[in-house]
Amino acid sequence: MRKEEELEAVRLNKFLSHNSKYSRREADRLIEEGKVKVNGVVVENLATKVTVNDEVHINKTPIKEDKNKMPTVIIYNKPKGEIVSKKDPQGRKTIYDSLGKRYAHFMSVGRLDYASEGLLLLSDSVQIVDALMHSNLERIYKIKVNGPIGPKVESAMMHGLELEDATDGAFKGSKIRSMKFAPFLGYNIVSNGEKFSKIKVSINEGKNRELRRFFAHFGLDILDLKRFEFGGISLNNLPTGKSRFLSKEEYRNLRDFLSQNEEDDRSF
Incomplete structure (x- = not known):
């Protein structure tokens, strides 16, 4: 088990977002404007970390976490x-x-x-x-794509895929270019057609539009994506x-x- 201080230390913007009405972006702005104090000292460093034992204020308003609260x-x-x-x-x-x-x-x-x-x-x-x-942990999705699931797609799902250029399917402006896709935990092709195909896939990550990038590499756009298990x-x-x-x-x-x-x- 980790030490308590390592376990509880979180970024200040996350602490503020978690325990107040402000989003992380708004919390960052408050920090930069010098409106946040930690243990009585104004903090303007966005990388600051705090624990539930620190005294945090936005202006004169204390921001606290209830240590005895049961998580939900x-x-x-x-x-x-x-x-x-x-x-x-x-x-x-x-x-x-x-x-x-x-x-x-x-x-x-x-x-x-x-x-x-x-x-x-x-x-x-x-x-x-x-x-x-x-x-x-396993994440299971139901996906609809605008084309057939061919042998190359199936091979990549079974064996994994590494791309130097994985920008197709990414958010516009994403700084992540290359990606390594681990083999899928499993998949089931529900229907396979020239115009549309439906497939159920199981993976254990799913970050950075992983599925959209994966299928886009094979010229397939995801038309519908629904996660139904985590x-x-x-x-x-x-x-x-x-x-x-x-x-x-x-x-x-x-x-x-x-x-x-x-x-x-x-x-x-």
């Missing part, structure tokens, strides 16, 4: 057309607009892009979010745009995972 994890069935962010500079709808003030301080485990939908985990625990985000936690019958708490069994499995990975086993 929820599942949100994200619809297309929502941004996984507290605020969007373009004014688009965010998941927090739908979730409401009750979950304004929750953080998402990774992201689903604007055009993607499905299972999104959120928690009010920094440790849980970090543990799940950096895990190799680490054994499933959407089941949860309607689009709705959220629910984890079941007792799901919480028990999460506790086991955190304990096995030497994460914050004091959280539960």
